[in-house]
Amino acid sequence: MAQITLNALSRETEDITAAYTAAGGDAAVLHNHGLASLVVSGNKVLSANGTEGIVLEKKETEYGVDIKMTIKKGYKIPLPVHLCFGLVPKDGIQEIKMDFVAEEDSAVELIAHCTFPNAEKVIHKMDAEMVIGKNASLKYTETHFHGPYGGIQVLPKAHIKIEEGGSYYTNFSLISGRVGYLEFDYSVDAEKDSICEMVTKVYGKADDKIKILERISLNGENARSVIKSRLAITDNAESMFRGITEGHAPRARGHVDCMEVIQGNAKAEAVPIVRVDNPLAKVTHEAAIGCVDKKEVETLMARGLEEDDAIDIIVKGMLA
């Protein structure tokens, strides 16, 4: 029985590794014991490598995994930590609960690949609570790889607290395969002298539905933030963007920037919201929805590209 389980896990590891590679990840890093990594398929932790300065706890639950990761005080993790989440079967649920703490003066980069190559009826849910300690830094990149069926719900939700002098950079990208249904919900509380940059890039096709809600509260003096969203939707896809930045403290600076390109019968809505209740704070916004820039298309056509190829290059560039 133990042998069967081992074989099953081995197969699952192979499947998720293959999907990870297809998603653009370098599978070798998952097997390199010199690098910190975590591989989760469904509710199974297939591998977990720690490294000095990182405390990693994980617990398998009915539908997913509870993860607690702490970057210890003063540790600057020199190489990125690789996270691989996914589900290879065509149906299932994966719920990731993450508690992340970067203690004072620590620094780490997390690179997450989420792979759902065969999803026809899949729910991928993440609920994260993150604390970036005083003068600590977190760079978090999350890249999704989905198959062609669109039968997936992606529900990432996170609350991030950035303490004094801390910095948080996140880049969420879902441009490969069908989006399915995406409901992205991140909120940030930024304290004194902290920096926050949130970037989302999504390419919706067919009847994909995209909802993005990003909210940053600049609570501390001199806190700075940027929300940058780049969406391309085509066919009958729909998108809704809400980017909210609130300036509550002197010299807080924030900017909300949403650009959406629509083609076909796609429908897009973008609402940047800025709220300021401190006269020394300043928050700005810009939002644009439209077709691909005509001059850009004609420039590439004047270099010999067909119109469709020109549009493809422009859209991919925007989402790169």
Place this chain on the structure above:
Amino acid sequence: MSRDGKKILRGINLEVGDREIHSIIGANGAGKSTLAYTLMGLQGYEHEEGSIIFNGEDVAVLSITERAKKGITLAWQEPARFEGLKVRDYLAIGARGNGGITEEEIKEALRKVDLKPEKYLSREVGEALSGGERKRIELASIITMKPKLAILDEPDSGIDVVSLKEIVSLIRTLKENGSSVLVITHREEIAAASDKASLMCEGVILRSGDPLEISEFFKNRCIPCDNRVSPPKVV
């Protein structure tokens, strides 16, 4: 070519020879850029009558892409911004029709427009580059394409006096590499480097000929143009 019922270009008769640098000179609003866009076939600048003969073939009915594949290209006065598109990739696009391009050839094109490859290759065309830098990248993309006819819309605008010499040199290089160059300009230096020039006013080519003579005529005779209502009287 007309817009809102008003003729923008009228009775244009222009000939650009093989490996010829031909300047189009004229006041603002004379129709110079409109002529360039019409030759390239841009949307909204479709020609209405007559023909555009290129290498013996009427290309007036062809799309922008088809014209480009035949060897015609255009450098905009205000180049497009491409978010996320690296300079390296942008310069390689024009060379696709010529069987591709090597990294060294891309670097050489950047050097020809006085940009250091190591500084610009991996930057984005849409990045916060200055107008002059974007213009040079635009010209580099013309070099890598190796067109038969390069239409340059005011390559000198936003370029300082020192850099102007490099632009002139670049135009000569295009010619040496086998391109004909139709260049729209306000600069005497570029006109002087041309083989031929034409003077435009009110959508009409008034005269073509020796570039210095045309340039002199424009400077001395075209100013009292009666608010551009009618062409100047030719003495």
